[in-house]
Amino acid sequence: MPTFFSRGVEIAFDDHSPQGEAERTMVLVHGFTSNRKEGWRRTGWYAALERRRARCVALDQRGHGESQKLYEPQAYQRDVLAGDIIALLDHLELGQVDLFGYSMGARTALAAALAAPDRIGNLILGGVGERLLEPRTPGSPVDAMAQAxxxxxxxxxSHPMLRSFRHFADEQGEDRRALAAFVRAENPPLDVEAMGRLPVPVLVIAGQRDEGAGDPDGLARAFPEGRGITVVGCDHFSAIPHALTKAAVFDFLDGMLDDPFADRF
Structure with a gap:
């Protein structure tokens, strides 16, 4: 298992290249309570990227999987998580990459892109939509996640979504105390003005039945080169492994989604 250190914290990652020369590099950032193996390998993304002759790099975010566990919320602030992504690019001596974050990982990926837009060729935000722009309020399901x-x-x-995340964390053998600290990290609101200046093509994709995400088009409109995709029939958990999600992502990378806000799979 390869690891590197970011701000003194040990981060586990995978780095898989196809035979011959890779045509692009994709960095994958998993969601809350997940890890690189469950979020990306088991759901078929490693294999799909290999078939596309892409180098696949995926990390366990701090507090998850085989990466180091910390128990203070400030260790998980968004700028720190984004710094782990940039540190991984530096560790592997990668220039510009495509960056794909899912759910909570989409927040990390977005923060990394805003911090270092020159390092990102294409940005993919999965499992999120216009609700990402809503301010976090006390008593919301996000805050209740720590208690769960x-x-x-x-x-x-009692909350079905919170119960699903808890069961998922237990199934993966995750450190729930670290996860509680993770979700309690305080962050400033998203910088919508900076998002409106981001010089990177952005795909926002979410399942049709993903009520926690909201409309992908609503978030895509926040970017100069944003495109929104709704995957019909999918919820938050079923969208990530779905063949239609993979098809939309690869069409986006190939430049085949030319009409912003007009696509539905």
């Missing part, structure tokens, strides 16, 4: 992670009995969690 720390609950002694997951069956006492």
């Amino acid at each position: 992670m720390l609950a002694e009995d997951p069956e006492t969690i």
